[in-house]
Amino acid sequence: MGGFYDEVIASNGVYKFYSDGEWKETTSSRTVKILNPSTNEAVYQVQACTRDEVDTIFDAAKAAQPGWAKTPLWKRADYMHKVAALMKENAQPMANALVKEIAKPAKDALTEVIRSGDLISYTGEEGLRRLGEGKMLVSDSYPGQDRSKICLSQKVPLGVILCIPPFNYPVNLAVSKIAPALMAGNTVVLKPPTQGAASATMMCQAFHKAGLPKGVLNVATGKGSEIGDYLTTHPKVNCVSFTGGDTGISICKKGGMTPYQMELGGKDACIVCADADIDLAAKNIVKGGYSYSGQRCTAVKVVLAAEEIADELVAKVKKGVEGLSVGMPEDDAAITPVISESSANFIEGLVRDAEAKNATFVTPYKREKNLIWPTLIDNVTADMRIAWEEPFGPVMPIIRVKKIQDAIDHCNSNNLALQGCLFTKDINLAIRLSDAMSSGTIQVNAAPARGPDHFPFQGFRDSGIGSQGIQNSLEMMVKVKTTVLNLDQPSYTVG
Ligand SMILES: NC(=O)C1=CN([C@@H]2O[C@H](COP(=O)(O)OP(=O)(O)OC[C@H]3O[C@@H](n4cnc5c(N)ncnc54)[C@H](OP(=O)(O)O)[C@@H]3O)[C@@H](O)[C@H]2O)C=CC1
Numbered sequence: 454m455g456g457f458y459d460e461v462i463a464s465n466g467v468y469k470f471y472s473d474g475e476w477k478e479t480t481s482s483r484t485v486k487i488l489n490p491s492t493n494e495a496v497y498q499v500q501a502c503t504r505d506e507v508d509t510i511f512d513a514a515k516a517a518q519p520g521w522a523k524t525p526l527w528k529r530a531d532y533m534h535k536v537a538a539l540m541k542e543n544a545q546p547m548a549n550a551l552v553k554e555i556a557k558p559a560k561d562a563l564t565e566v567i568r569s570g571d572l573i574s575y576t577g578e579e580g581l582r583r584l585g586e587g588k589m590l591v592s593d594s595y596p597g598q599d600r601s602k603i604c605l606s607q608k609v610p611l612g613v614i615l616c617i618p619p620f621n622y623p624v625n626l627a628v629s630k631i632a633p634a635l636m637a638g639n640t641v642v643l644k645p646p647t648q649g650a651a652s653a654t655m656m657c658q659a660f661h662k663a664g665l666p667k668g669v670l671n672v673a674t675g676k677g678s679e680i681g682d683y684l685t686t687h688p689k690v691n692c693v694s695f696t697g698g699d700t701g702i703s704i705c706k707k708g709g710m711t712p713y714q715m716e717l718g719g720k721d722a723c724i725v726c727a728d729a730d731i732d733l734a735a736k737n738i739v740k741g742g743y744s745y746s747g748q749r750c751t752a753v754k755v756v757l758a759a760e761e762i763a764d765e766l767v768a769k770v771k772k773g774v775e776g777l778s779v780g781m782p783e784d785d786a787a788i789t790p791v792i793s794e795s796s797a798n799f800i801e802g803l804v805r806d807a808e809a810k811n812a813t814f815v816t817p818y819k820r821e822k823n824l825i826w827p828t829l830i831d832n833v834t835a836d837m838r839i840a841w842e843e844p845f846g847p848v849m850p851i852i853r854v855k856k857i858q859d860a861i862d863h864c865n866s867n868n869l870a871l872q873g874c875l876f877t878k879d880i881n882l883a884i885r886l887s888d889a890m891s892s893g894t895i896q897v898n899a900a901p902a903r904g905p906d907h908f909p910f911q912g913f914r915d916s917g918i919g920s921q922g923i924q925n926s927l928e929m930m931v932k933v934k935t936t937v938l939n940l941d942q943p944s945y946t947v948g
């Protein structure tokens with residue numbers, strides 16, 4: 454694997470956890486297996502941290518926080534640039550791990566690591582400018598007041614941030630939480646997804662090698678079902694930044710007076726209007742719906758096509774889908790095995806339901822273990838589960854609509870409301886539709902996407918709480934502290 458990562462791995466080949474600046478093995482000797490989705494065989498193992506170890510990790514994070522908050526902003530930014538450079542220099546082994554543990558196509562895996570380095574650098578820059586700014590308010594703007602009070606507000610850290618990313622971007626969605634949290638003077642406990650824990654753990658070595666002070670970043674590994682509740686309800690947690698599925702909703706319900714940044718599931722709708730550029734729409738549906746085998750929260754997950762153009766659109770999407778390579782991530786196939794057998798079974802359940810209710814299979818459904826061939830399903834109706842549920846797999850439903858209002862109503866009736874997109878050549882219609890679609894982000898004439906990573910990224914309804922994107926994440930990782938200067942008499946500057 455290469456010297457840079459050697460100390461991350463224990464002598465028996467199990468990845469270590471990271472606490473108080475040191476790579477450690479659990480005293481329980483229990484480990485968690487990470488299965489390769491392409492073979493369903495164990496490819497890596499991580500430590501199953503005990504509750505005592507979790508306590509020690511939080512103690513380290515809590516103890517390190519005041520010192521880190523006193524580290525000048527420019528120094529924190531310097532660390533971010535060092536980490537980013539180290540990640541990029543040592544990207545390939547991390548990308549290889551992504552290929553093996555989450556079956557991400559080889560090129561996309563490398564892109565994830567490089568994109569993460571860029572995100573960390575940008576966060577250093579942005580944090581330096583933004584977090585150095587506060588506000589000064591004078592009192593005489595409020596009725597009845599004179600100018601005898603001056604209010605100074607600044608952005609201060611929240612404390613210890615618990616970061617929990619999902620399997621599909623274990624590196625990128627980890628750093629999109631860690632970097633803003635650290636820049637804002639917080640310390641971090643990372644709980645990586647089990648599938649993705651090896652690459653996420655490797656990523657933390659870049660922080661270690663950059664010389665980050667002890668306890669500022671810590672990694673607790675183990676199954677979410679075993680240590681998740683203990684982590685999220687831990688008394689030393691001051692904010693939970695989570696990306697994943699419905700688990701996020703139960704975290705909020707179980708939790709207390711802790712701020713949450715939640716990015717949850719999506720059922721991103723793609724509305725194709727009668728006047729759309731059909732080639733452009735078809736290209737985006739194929740790329741947006743099937744890249745990483747549909748396992749993106751921003752994947753196009755239902756197409757709502759105007760009846761007039763539906764035949765032409767379906768034919769063009771079919772052609773694109775038939776051109777997708779299907780195979781192994783090592784070979785950089787476009788469609789690779791989905792994350793687990795249970796995920797493949799769930800996807801198959803949605804497909805069988807649509808089949809039983811007489812949907813039209815434009816491309817046939819085919820599956821070998823976790824590998825599912827890209828499937829295009831036309832004439833989907835509202836009584837089918839796939840019209841509403843998120844497959845997180847390479848399966849695309851098309852619903853034909855008589856009126857655009859039907860498409861808007863479908864989009865707005867779903868509790869999942871992350872992103873959406875629309876295709877039209879009419880800018881006025883585009884704005885009206887975007888305003889009418891009640892989802893966190895609407896893309897006009899392109900597929901949904903989170904990036905570029907400084908753009909706001911948020912879900913409405915059950916798709917999330919708060920907003921991400923570098924700028925908004927920085928704002929979510931701070932609270933406002935004010936100091937009011939009370940003068941003995943009003944004072945005015947007259948210019
Ligand atoms: N909006 C967005 O940006 C994204 C949303 N998603 C959504 O996530 C789902 C798939 O991702 P997936 O990773 O399976 O999602 P999960 O919600 O199952 O898991 C997400 C993370 O939560 C952890 N976890 C599991 N149980 C608990 C618990 N009780 N307390 C705390 N943490 C826990 C998991 O750990 P472990 O792996 O050990 O179980 C993992 O790290 C899809 O629904 C998808 O839409 C996915 C990516 C992005």
Ligand SMILES: O=C(O)[C@H](O)COP(=O)(O)O
Pocket residue numbers: 621622626696748749750751901902903904
């Ligand atoms: O987790 C996800 O699926 C994302 O946040 C989507 O990111 P992307 O649009 O860059 O794939």
